[in-house]
Amino acid sequence: MSSIRYEHIKTCKQTGARLGKLHTPHGTIDTPIFMPVGTLATVKAMSPEELTELGSQIILSNTYHLWLRPGEDIVKEAGGLHKFMNWDKPILTDSGGFQVFSLSENRKIVEEGVHFRSHLDGSKLFLSPEGAMDIQHALGSDIMMAFDECPPYPATHEYVKQSIERTTRWAERCLTHHKKSGQDKTQALFGIVQGGEFQDLRNQSARDLIAMDFPGYAIGGLSVGEPKDIMYKVLEETLPLLPEDKPRYLMGVGSPDALIEGVIRGVDMFDCVLPTRIARNGTCFTSGGRLVVKNKKFERDFGPLDPECDCYTCKNYSRAYIRHLFKADEILGLRLTSYHNLHFLLKLMRDVRTAILNDNLLEFKEAFFEAYKLNIENPKNF
């Protein structure tokens, strides 16, 4: 019996989009959902109360980063990640697999796990499937992820085949270790389907993981540099393989277009640093496309970031003021843009859920894309 339960409400009549609820030990979330990323036990520049005000129902935090700083033992001693960071709603932690492959140096993969060097100080580290479980047990997240290898794009069929077979063996070890710990009563473990752009390997990976009966499945290894049409093709061919009574999570995706396209193909959960990362550079999502608020042309623009937006930032501050804050390196600037960008994606997902309910997701998508393409900075940049 899993500690989480997916409740399917309806499937869109126009697309594969699913409306549902995911019940977790720290509360119920509406799917499809976007999860803001709190890499180091904080969603950058935001307070937990602001996240709640924005309608964040679940956040993601990173096993690899918390393992290095402050160390999972400290988080555990604090009473777990929820208490440590003052967030009492659901938390999903990744496994560290992606960071080991994207951030670390000198990595060497062996059957036991991965030897690599810290991206912070170059010290020698080793992470195994069992280790990734132990860390996530110490953190106490509601949803844990299996330790996988995320192959780069492009990679050869031969390499990816070996990789998914190892990822499957690691997934078995994760599951065994998780069950043995007894923590499976309060923490749910998701499997991660890999396979790169190769559909036969995606099929093989999905089949193997489904046989292990995880309470949820992620699609990993996408949004790693491949063209978006490849990502969409993989989703179209892979998602129908997954059990309908379990949640599906597309890892690392957060651009407005990819969220909508992902939902249409049946994805329930997304996460990405994109909204907060670009916000700290002064780039904002708006209903008319991306806007770079530092631009000179906004110097005397006393209108809101997005005239269509009713968030705290847009109700109270002008482009001119926010531009000034960025030019003067003032922290309030990136607080305001981070808040706005998170609001934009969380509202988008609320609108998407309403559109699924009303069976007009395709019309919603068309109207959204039409407006969004009127991008004043770069029409091609979603």
Add this chain to the structure above:
Amino acid sequence: MSSIRYEHIKTCKQTGARLGKLHTPHGTIDTPIFMPVGTLATVKAMSPEELTELGSQIILSNTYHLWLRPGEDIVKEAGGLHKFMNWDKPILTDSGGFQVFSLSENRKIVEEGVHFRSHLDGSKLFLSPEGAMDIQHALGSDIMMAFDECPPYPATHEYVKQSIERTTRWAERCLTHHKKSGQDKTQALFGIVQGGEFQDLRNQSARDLIAMDFPGYAIGGLSVGEPKDIMYKVLEETLPLLPEDKPRYLMGVGSPDALIEGVIRGVDMFDCVLPTRIARNGTCFTSGGRLVVKNKKFERDFGPLDPECDCYTCKNYSRAYIRHLFKADEILGLRLTSYHNLHFLLKLMRDVRTAILNDNLLEFKEAFFEAYKLNIENPKNF
């Protein structure tokens, strides 16, 4: 008729401390009061709503900084500083005099004003009494400050004498220009008593400025490197010279001990960047003295910054978590310490006002100092 009015409620029976209210166009403030500093139209790391929640009744902003960035014309076009920064309570702006003398390079003082170079890009700038008024008129602050020279410490008697005489002539020009503008109906202009450590010059400066009948007076040129006993002596000898029916403002002072000692000597208003500046380095005021939260010893300390404190930070976060945020360069860390330090000083001033009301300010001071000296970092460091 001035646009502000000082209402004297009572004078402490034990000391020269005054309890009062200052009525301004944007609301009434309780004195004695501490004014958080919003240098560039934002109190660093804080939102206006947080300042209100903290009990900030008035903030200070800097004429010199806003003149350079974004430029006072942009602030004026936005509808003034209150609207630009989303703060509808009182604002006091300094005159730029202090920054011209402390930040800028290659300054040359002439009777007309000061030639100097920007601290940002080295460009040539000139500021005169009339210019400082014009900028503050564009900003629209409730309380403006006269353009003065702030002599360094130490300085010779001869230098300071020439300086205060010029400051007096500049004050006359400020007043004339201010009245001519008609802005004196909505903005009050304070004079600044200078004179360094020389009491005869403080007397002369006070006498000259009082003759001009400003609606409020500041004591400038203190907290510029002189020992604290010199500062207290100057206050003791200068404050009694000032009219009792007008507010007295001690510029640039914000350490807990100096706030209490200033109030005891009759000061009504204070400002300082200290609480927010040290907060961004991880140094916190606590009832037991300053605490450097980044220290290794707090790694597993799951108690609040200050066990005696009931602020948002102390109610929700541990020293271990805040230390982690600082070690990881996370913005939430300095948001939490900035919030806490401002709360500490604003609560201190609330307690001081209550003590004046109850005629037990000396007992309050003794108890506060007794606890505060139990400084775990440095017993001498207030």
